[in-house]
Amino acid sequence: MDAHIKYRIGKSSAFQIVTILFAAACVVPLLAILYYIISAGISKVDWNFITNVEKPVGEVGGGIAHALVGSMLIILGASVIAIPLGILCGIFLSENKKSRLAYWSRLSVDILQGVPSIVIGIVAYIWIVKPLGYSAISGSIALSIMMLPIIIRSTEETLKMLPDSLREAAFALGVPFHRVILKVIVPCGISGILSGVMLSIARIAGETAPLLFTAFGYQFLSTNMAKPMETLPHLIFKYAITPYKDWQDLAWGASCILLLWVLLLNIFTKLITRRWKVQL
Amino acid sequence: METLVDNDLIARPDESLGRAFSAPKPKDAAKASKRIKRSHRQIRTETFFRRSLIIVGLLMVALVFAIMLTLIVESIPSIKALGAGYLWGKTWDPVKDVYGALPFLMGTLLTSFLALLISVPFSFAVAIVLGEYYPQGWLSNLLKNMVELIAAVPSVIYGFWGLAVLVPIVRTFETSLGVPPMGYGIFSSSLILAIMIIPYAASLGRSMIQMVPANLKEAAYSLGATRWEVIRSVILPYTKSGLFAGVLLSLGRALGETMAVTMVIGNTTLMPNGIFSTGNTMASVIANELGEADKVVYNSALVELGLVLFLVTVVINMIGKKVIGKFTNE
Numbered sequence: 001m002d003a004h005i006k007y008r009i010g011k012s013s014a015f016q017i018v019t020i021l022f023a024a025a026c027v028v029p030l031l032a033i034l035y036y037i038i039s040a041g042i043s044k045v046d047w048n049f050i051t052n053v054e055k056p057v058g059e060v061g062g063g064i065a066h067a068l069v070g071s072m073l074i075i076l077g078a079s080v081i082a083i084p085l086g087i088l089c090g091i092f093l094s095e096n097k098k099s100r101l102a103y104w105s106r107l108s109v110d111i112l113q114g115v116p117s118i119v120i121g122i123v124a125y126i127w128i129v130k131p132l133g134y135s136a137i138s139g140s141i142a143l144s145i146m147m148l149p150i151i152i153r154s155t156e157e158t159l160k161m162l163p164d165s166l167r168e169a170a171f172a173l174g175v176p177f178h179r180v181i182l183k184v185i186v187p188c189g190i191s192g193i194l195s196g197v198m199l200s201i202a203r204i205a206g207e208t209a210p211l212l213f214t215a216f217g218y219q220f221l222s223t224n225m226a227k228p229m230e231t232l233p234h235l236i237f238k239y240a241i242t243p244y245k246d247w248q249d250l251a252w253g254a255s256c257i258l259l260l261w262v263l264l265l266n267i268f269t270k271l272i273t274r275r276w277k278v279q280l
Numbered sequence: 281m282e283t284l285v286d287n288d289l290i291a292r293p294d295e296s297l298g299r300a301f302s303a304p305k306p307k308d309a310a311k312a313s314k315r316i317k318r319s320h321r322q323i324r325t326e327t328f329f330r331r332s333l334i335i336v337g338l339l340m341v342a343l344v345f346a347i348m349l350t351l352i353v354e355s356i357p358s359i360k361a362l363g364a365g366y367l368w369g370k371t372w373d374p375v376k377d378v379y380g381a382l383p384f385l386m387g388t389l390l391t392s393f394l395a396l397l398i399s400v401p402f403s404f405a406v407a408i409v410l411g412e413y414y415p416q417g418w419l420s421n422l423l424k425n426m427v428e429l430i431a432a433v434p435s436v437i438y439g440f441w442g443l444a445v446l447v448p449i450v451r452t453f454e455t456s457l458g459v460p461p462m463g464y465g466i467f468s469s470s471l472i473l474a475i476m477i478i479p480y481a482a483s484l485g486r487s488m489i490q491m492v493p494a495n496l497k498e499a500a501y502s503l504g505a506t507r508w509e510v511i512r513s514v515i516l517p518y519t520k521s522g523l524f525a526g527v528l529l530s531l532g533r534a535l536g537e538t539m540a541v542t543m544v545i546g547n548t549t550l551m552p553n554g555i556f557s558t559g560n561t562m563a564s565v566i567a568n569e570l571g572e573a574d575k576v577v578y579n580s581a582l583v584e585l586g587l588v589l590f591l592v593t594v595v596i597n598m599i600g601k602k603v604i605g606k607f608t609n610e
């Protein structure tokens with residue numbers, strides 16, 4: 001064979017090997033993080049860790065019960081606000097593909113998706129915390145703004161893919177508009193909508209920045225949504241930057257739980273979407 | 281008078297229909313009125329449903345406007361007191377009421393672009409491997425899902441891991457280079473950011489590369505091109521706007537990322553002098569100081585940083601979306 005051709009083939013395979021190596025290298029940090037967080041955190045997690053609240057430095061047996069409860073409540077609050085609004089808006093966008101309002105609405109959702117989470121935190125701080133003081137509900141509102149674009153997008157994309165004949169068949173039977181949507185269109189697209197909802201919950205479960213000056217953090221177990229509340233990511237942030245080993249241990253255990261929680265939600269969503277053959 | 285009658289008919293079409301059809305048989309009157317009531321309710325519900333859809337659509341537009349308006353209104357005190365020089369001032373000293381945002385602008389730009397520089401080869405490699413070399417198979421599926429999981433890990437966990445693992449490694453690296461070994465700083469933040477933003481450019485690039493028409497590639501192969509030559513002279517030129525959009529989206533993420541950066545950048549308000557010095561980004565200074573900013577101008581100066589961040593990310597994302605839209609339409 002010609003030396004030049006050999007050179008070209010060699011160059012091609014060299015590039016292929018280098019590319020594959022680079023791509024494989026991307027997985028290394030992820031595995032390192034998973035391994036490190038889980039191996040450092042899993043030993044801190046036991047029954048006391050889940051059921052106790054945090055204790056001062058020097059006392060053993062502190063836990064993260066207050067942060068777990070707080071995270072759940074704040075996520076619940078955000079879901080209650082964002083899920084109905086998001087699904088309705090997704091329906092609106094998929095039903096009105098070409099109207100002017102839909103164009104602006106879609107643009108707004110796009111903008112909202114790109115807004116940094118800290119900016120949403122500032123806005124929630126100005127709207128709610130400045131007049132009313134730190135509260136869990138302000139954290140919920142900040143997080144719900146972050147959930148909206150994800151739910152809207154997945155709802156819109158799912159419903160757009162349903163065949164028009166489905167809708168037309170229902171209309172031809174004389175079914176009113178709202179029943180066509182609620183009884184025919186939404187049930188057909190429910191898998192896509194649900195996976196969008198789960199994805200959005202997975203996204204906000206680890207958010208810290210919008211909670212810094214809204215839910216603020218609290219060292220006791222609290223279920224009062226009008227008062228400050230601790231959350232898992234905020235607890236990690238608070239204790240990761242302290243020099244005390246007891247508190248850092250709390251943060252390691254909490255990171256382990258948060259990481260597993262978020263990853264399981266993500267993997268679960270993936271499995272569902274594959275099972276139901278949803279495209280997101 | 282005529283218009284009145286017309287309105288009546290439009291408002292209650294079912295009633296008039298019901299009257300017309302059920303009038304001859306008095307036996308069915310009760311049944312008919314029931315039907316009329318039901319269809320009335322249905323029409324009302326339908327109108328209500330349609331209206332609420334439109335209201336929700338409007339709400340999204342209103343939300344974005346409200347966010348922008350709030351940021352602008354709240355930063356008016358600082359714009360009035362500090363003027364445009366705010367963005368070029370080099371010192372940030374809230375105690376003496378001196379506010380200059382240049383150190384944070386520099387910090388944000390340095391960390392984001394350094395992170396892009398590091399991450400782009402990796403995300404393009406992933407895009408090429410998944411889009412061209414191995415589009416199918418369990419191994420590429422695994423790689424794809426793993427890369428997507430990188431985006432799922434909460435940023436506070438990246439920060440904690442960076443604090444515990446990456447900072448000491450960077451410190452040893454800095455010692456061997458002979459610069460002051462702090463470990464914290466712009467370089468560490470860029471490394472963490474680079475990991476975090478790999479998935480955005482990678483997944484967009486992959487879908488773009490998969491959209492390259494097969495006949496273009498086959499034409500090149502039939503002329504005797506090697507795989508590398510096909511990638512370099514067919515695939516990359518064809519997808520370059522899509523790859524560019526992916527890089528823009530990554531940049532948008534990097535600019536606004538807060539927690540991971542706050543935890544490893546060192547949080548000093550001095551002007552960064554090089555990539556190994558400590559610093560602060562716009563997002564991290566907001567995260568650190570907004571809760572404690574008691575003075576009106578101080579608070580408003582921080583909100584103004586948020587406004588700048590908002591506008592920059594909106595513009596970057598809009599350009600990215602436009603480029604993607606153009607690409608997919610063609």
